[in-house]
Amino acid sequence: MTEFATTATDLVIAALLVGGSSFALIGSIGLARFRDFYKRIHGPTKATTLGVGCALLASSIFFTRLQGSFSSRELLIAIFLFITAPISAHLMVKTALAEDPASSPPPQPAAAQDPSSTTASAVPSTGTSTVKAPTAG
């Protein structure tokens, strides 16, 4: 490889690394500075995934040049992260909603006038005896 191509590849790798870590830093600033949990989860789940993607791409280019053959192991981590990041973000939002039910969105107005709620009140008459049973013991 010529001198110019080596320098150009070095520049691409360094730019990807600095850009990716800047994205990770911006996401972490959002995590540390926003006031609400639902605002805080917005920064890291997007910016940090992009930052790690840039770092993985830089690493793939560097080790492809170093070893002379295509280095595909970074692709494995990138695919795994891109699949699992939305799943973990979804679970964390569900956890926050379960901890603070007052912050969940209001229910639909059509569900308030549900006609099945009047008929359902007659059903648990048999269940009252089983509920009272532990108080005797």
Added chain:
Amino acid sequence: MSVILSTGTGIAIGLLGLAMLLCAIRLVRGPSVADRVLALDTLYVNSLALLMTLGIRLAEPAFFDAALLIALLGFLATVALAKYRLQGDIID
């Protein structure tokens, strides 16, 4: 190792260290448990990027295996913590 690469990896390591410090601040301060889980999740993703950058700086391919292990275990830890807070039980 050229001057461009050593400078680039040095800047990247500094920025990622700052990002991990901010995650640690949120991990200590976080008012709710969900905040702490989110801070831990961001912390492991940042440490993944830091390991990749170190692998480039030292030209050592063995850092990948550590990064892959951290990716797998970090996702499992996040899911386990979130499900424990959600249901009081991890495996049901």
